[in-house]
Amino acid sequence: MDAKVEREILAAHADQLNAGLRGTAAYPPMTPDQRSVLAPFLQLAEWLSETLVAVEPSPVFVRRLSQELALAATQSQLSLLERYRKAILVGAATLGSALSLVGLVLFYLFRQRDTAQTTPMT
Helix, strand or coil, X not given: CCHHHHHHHHHHHHHHHHCCCCHHHHCCCCCHHHHHHHHXXXXXXXXXHHHCCCCCCCHHHHHHHHHHHHHHHHHHXXXXXXXXXXXXXXXXXXXHHHHHHHHHHHHHHHHHXXXXXXXXXX
């Protein structure tokens, strides 16, 4: 059986359970083959939906969670800004080092050229 079809059947069953249907009335249309394979999962889902009770979080919890998430997002943005600053600093240091190296090479080349021009030819 196709896994995608299995997921669709199980999702449809979950929707039926959330709508309040129970038993075979909550079963979506399926072949006998599919029913034999998925029946244990459908029964488990129904049992869990009867056993588990939806819990409404307290307003204090919701407010605290919201504050903590906002703080985490702010800290994440700050750390991203710090990483950009470090990247710019490293890039500037690399560029400065490269320019220093180019300057040294040019100095050496010009010095060699000047030395060659001032040396008397015999």
